[in-house]
Amino acid sequence: xxxxxxxxxxxxxxxxxxxxxxxxKGYSVHGFDLFPIAVQRFQAAGGIPAxxxxxxxxxxxxxxxxxxxxxxxxxxxxxDEGIVPYLPQNxxxxxxxxVSASYARSVxxxxxxxGRGDILFIDSPVSxxxxxxxxxxxxxxAGGTDEALxxxxxxxxxxxxxxxxxLVPGGIGAGSNMKMGHQVLAAxxxxxxxxxxxxxxxxxxxxxxxxxxxxxxxxxxxxxENRFPRMVEEDWNPGASALTIILKDAGIITTSARQQRFxxxxxxxxxxxxxxxxxxxxxxKDDSAMVRQYCTASIASxxxxxxxxxxxxxxxxxLMLGVNLVxxxxxxxxxxxxxxxxxxxxxxxxxAAGASKVFNTKGLEMIQGRIAEKAPRGSQTLDEAISRxxxxxxxxxxxxxxxxxxxxxxxxxxxxxxxxxxxEGATSVIKVFGSLD
Amino acid sequence: xxxxxxxxxxxxxxxxxxxxxxxxKGYSVHGFDLFPIAVQRFQAAGGIPAxxxxxxxxxxxxxxxxxxxxxxxxxxxxxDEGIVPYLPQNxxxxxxxxVSASYARSVxxxxxxxGRGDILFIDSPVSxxxxxxxxxxxxxxAGGTDEALxxxxxxxxxxxxxxxxxLVPGGIGAGSNMKMGHQVLAAxxxxxxxxxxxxxxxxxxxxxxxxxxxxxxxxxxxxxENRFPRMVEEDWNPGASALTIILKDAGIITTSARQQRFxxxxxxxxxxxxxxxxxxxxxxKDDSAMVRQYCTASIASxxxxxxxxxxxxxxxxxLMLGVNLVxxxxxxxxxxxxxxxxxxxxxxxxxAAGASKVFNTKGLEMIQGRIAEKAPRGSQTLDEAISRxxxxxxxxxxxxxxxxxxxxxxxxxxxxxxxxxxxEGATSVIKVFGSLD
Numbered sequence: 001x002x003x004x005x006x007x008x009x010x011x012x013x014x015x016x017x018x019x020x021x022x023x024x025k026g027y028s029v030h031g032f033d034l035f036p037i038a039v040q041r042f043q044a045a046g047g048i049p050a051x052x053x054x055x056x057x058x059x060x061x062x063x064x065x066x067x068x069x070x071x072x073x074x075x076x077x078x079x080d081e082g083i084v085p086y087l088p089q090n091x092x093x094x095x096x097x098x099v100s101a102s103y104a105r106s107v108x109x110x111x112x113x114x115g116r117g118d119i120l121f122i123d124s125p126v127s128x129x130x131x132x133x134x135x136x137x138x139x140x141x142a143g144g145t146d147e148a149l150x151x152x153x154x155x156x157x158x159x160x161x162x163x164x165x166x167l168v169p170g171g172i173g174a175g176s177n178m179k180m181g182h183q184v185l186a187a188x189x190x191x192x193x194x195x196x197x198x199x200x201x202x203x204x205x206x207x208x209x210x211x212x213x214x215x216x217x218x219x220x221x222x223x224x225e226n227r228f229p230r231m232v233e234e235d236w237n238p239g240a241s242a243l244t245i246i247l248k249d250a251g252i253i254t255t256s257a258r259q260q261r262f263x264x265x266x267x268x269x270x271x272x273x274x275x276x277x278x279x280x281x282x283x284x285k286d287d288s289a290m291v292r293q294y295c296t297a298s299i300a301s302x303x304x305x306x307x308x309x310x311x312x313x314x315x316x317x318x319l320m321l322g323v324n325l326v327x328x329x330x331x332x333x334x335x336x337x338x339x340x341x342x343x344x345x346x347x348x349x350x351x352a353a354g355a356s357k358v359f360n361t362k363g364l365e366m367i368q369g370r371i372a373e374k375a376p377r378g379s380q381t382l383d384e385a386i387s388r389x390x391x392x393x394x395x396x397x398x399x400x401x402x403x404x405x406x407x408x409x410x411x412x413x414x415x416x417x418x419x420x421x422x423x424e425g426a427t428s429v430i431k432v433f434g435s436l437d
Numbered sequence: 438x439x440x441x442x443x444x445x446x447x448x449x450x451x452x453x454x455x456x457x458x459x460x461x462k463g464y465s466v467h468g469f470d471l472f473p474i475a476v477q478r479f480q481a482a483g484g485i486p487a488x489x490x491x492x493x494x495x496x497x498x499x500x501x502x503x504x505x506x507x508x509x510x511x512x513x514x515x516x517d518e519g520i521v522p523y524l525p526q527n528x529x530x531x532x533x534x535x536v537s538a539s540y541a542r543s544v545x546x547x548x549x550x551x552g553r554g555d556i557l558f559i560d561s562p563v564s565x566x567x568x569x570x571x572x573x574x575x576x577x578x579a580g581g582t583d584e585a586l587x588x589x590x591x592x593x594x595x596x597x598x599x600x601x602x603x604l605v606p607g608g609i610g611a612g613s614n615m616k617m618g619h620q621v622l623a624a625x626x627x628x629x630x631x632x633x634x635x636x637x638x639x640x641x642x643x644x645x646x647x648x649x650x651x652x653x654x655x656x657x658x659x660x661x662e663n664r665f666p667r668m669v670e671e672d673w674n675p676g677a678s679a680l681t682i683i684l685k686d687a688g689i690i691t692t693s694a695r696q697q698r699f700x701x702x703x704x705x706x707x708x709x710x711x712x713x714x715x716x717x718x719x720x721x722k723d724d725s726a727m728v729r730q731y732c733t734a735s736i737a738s739x740x741x742x743x744x745x746x747x748x749x750x751x752x753x754x755x756l757m758l759g760v761n762l763v764x765x766x767x768x769x770x771x772x773x774x775x776x777x778x779x780x781x782x783x784x785x786x787x788x789a790a791g792a793s794k795v796f797n798t799k800g801l802e803m804i805q806g807r808i809a810e811k812a813p814r815g816s817q818t819l820d821e822a823i824s825r826x827x828x829x830x831x832x833x834x835x836x837x838x839x840x841x842x843x844x845x846x847x848x849x850x851x852x853x854x855x856x857x858x859x860x861e862g863a864t865s866v867i868k869v870f871g872s873l874d
């Protein structure tokens with residue numbers, strides 16, 4: 001069966017990989033980008049250059065929009081030169097940009113109001129980075145009508161790993177909500193990796209040994225393992241994953257959460273520190289450079305200088321365990337609030353960039369409601385979690401080492417304690433985020 | 438009646454002012470400091486130099502310890518060269534350093550265990566800065582036995598303004614608890630002044646006009662009015678009130694709160710940003726230099742550049758109103774938790790450096806229990822407070838302006854909302870800090 005013709009806009013780091021991968025899979029891909037050089041590069045890689053948005057859309061039964069933001073998507077779709085009038089009847093339109101669920105829903109409404117309700121629209125943000133985009137092994141979270149998902153499924157599958165295409169129940173917006181829930185964890189864990197390694201350096205621990213220990217422990221996060229090599233090498237210019245990228249994603253999440261009146265204490269803390277680093281000029285650098293917010297020297301230059309390596313390492317692990325616990329509660333509570341399918345949320349996150357060992361165990365208990373009297377026997381209590389994290393925060397304070405996430409996480413745990421939950425399992429911290437309504 | 442002879446240790450900025458003021462009042466003050474130059478300066482000002490700690494204590498019926506920290510106090514009192522063995526029987530000992538209540542209580546216990554229970558010990562931290570120290574118009578929060586307070590009263594009164602000597606019920610530790618509760622507000626409002634003026638600059642508002650508006654409004658804080666002149670002049674070297682000073686006080690508060698498992702979301706947020714600034718080399722600079730964490734240019738250099746000055750100014754006022762509200766709740770809840778006499782706490786704070794218009798009105802309502810169904814008619818609801826602060830936080834996010842306190846305060850308000858308090862008066866946010874036990 002011959003592959004359909006595809007229109008594609010947005011040939012940046014992610015989009016270029018996705019579009020060229022489709023070319024390799026045998027699709028005819030007509031690519032456009034505001035930067036002519038990106039179009040030329042795409043042509044050199046075997047793609048078909050489009051000279052205008054209109055040309056990228058006319059006669060294309062499938063269209064992928066992979067621009068950087070909702071305002072850009074709005075312009076591409078509905079601007080003066082926008083594609084929507086040029087898409088053929090019953091075209092399938094994939095919005096793969098990371099946007100808020102409310103924006104995705106506004107696109108569906110505007111298609112209707114402009115008389116293009118025939119377009120099969122899919123809200124399908126992706127996750128995985130430029131390399132997996134080029135490999136066609138992205139995680140994709142796709143929401144839309146059954147008819148739209150049926151139509152777009154092959155194309156979505158062509159861009160994602162076999163087990164990583166998530167057809168998300170809930171219609172338009174559900175894909176973006178799923179991605180937002182995931183990015184809560186990504187945004188926290190990116191800063192968490194720097195906070196942990198910065199503290200380790202301030203404690204006089206060898207960076208590589210400490211990272212190995214973290215990776216092999218319950219404190220593991222996907223982001224720590226992924227960012228550590230660039231962090232220790234100070235491989236920051238230009239950033240493989242620039243600070244501005246996670247800052248953009250964090251902004252989508254926190255804006256959406258604020259508008260819906262939902263507190264995200266750790267994600268917003270991370271965002272504020274990203275904004276502080278932006279002010280210091282770190283925007284284009286890799287986000288692993290956030291370690292500079294904790295330690296002004298290279299962490300690789302630290303020579304082991306503590307008598308008690310074991311105790312110092314335990315402090316670093318306890319910091320991550322405390323932060324990851326509250327992060328899991330925050331993400332699960334937010335996903336639940338957004339009416340995201342939680343079983344699917346777990347499948348997605350536990351195999352993606354937001355994963356942590358703590359999410360994969362304690363997060364699952366929260367999702368399954370196995371908390372309080374239903375918590376597994378022998379679970380750590382909230383009081384015990386507080387005691388461990390408090391020790392780290394006090395020690396960091398003695399060292400004059402900032403611990404933005406550690407301090408914020410401790411406040412959340414203490415707020416739960418003040419609500420009378422101290423003797424319950426530590427997973428009861430999720431109750432701070434309120435009930436289901 | 439002739440004035441008694443006084444021993445005095447700690448002739449730094451505050452101590453020098455206090456000791457020389459006592460000299461002017463006619464006391465014979467024997468002053469000691471680790472730095473000989475401080476002793477010489479004291480002698481030049483009419484004081485009697487002591488050549489050793491021992492000499493400063495021997496035969497002195499009254500003794501004032503005004504060193505910088507608990508470890509220094511411990512060394513002065515009980516170290517190898519410490520004064521306690523040399524104080525005469527029934528001497529009155531004033532510990533005026535800012536320390537934790539638990540440290541003050543440990544001093545009382547150690548006096549007992551060393552067989553010097555005869556010493557009349559007073560826990561009497563001060564507030565007001567170097568100028569008021571030299572004027573003898575400090576606020577002093579004194580706790581101790583009735584006998585000790587009776588003995589020390591004249592001396593305490595000599596150092597404080599007539600209405601600003603607070604004899605705090607609750608014995609040793611009560612004075613320090615009172616001071617900690619006050620410093621929660623001081624630590625928040627110092628950063629709050631910079632956050633407000635930084636946002637104003639990023640919004641394109643004239644600094645001096647904005648400050649005038651703040652000072653004349655419900656958003657007023659003592660700290661903003663006090664710090665603004667140095668902030669706008671960039672009069673930071675050396676700091677009139679160095680960052681390290683509020684960082685030390687914040688550390689006493691947050692360490693004590695953490696050890697007692699009490700959450701202080703805003704005070705700990707402020708502390709983390711102070712630590713971040715310390716890492717950037719701001720330690721010795723005036724704490725009004727914190728404005729640099731929000732705006733890299735001089736705020737005085739901003740030329741009014743917004744079309745809608747009124748709306749922009751309202752955002753700045755709403756930021757301060759939101760932060761000051763949560764700060765008041767945090768401080769009142771913590772003071773209540775510490776069993777501080779709340780009526781006295783109100784008297785003290787509302788006339789001291791921790792004051793804000795919001796504390797003086799809404800804080801009083803919290804203290805008097807006039808919240809929820811007992812809130813004054815027409816009170817702003819929690820939902821309304823959230824709506825106003827959310828608008829500011831979203832706008833700052835659009836500008837890429839950090840808003841550490843604003844974001845943290847919004848999280849506290851949203852946590853209260855998730856607990857079902859949205860329709861209650863905004864003062865119900867104090868319920869997030871738990872019940873009285």
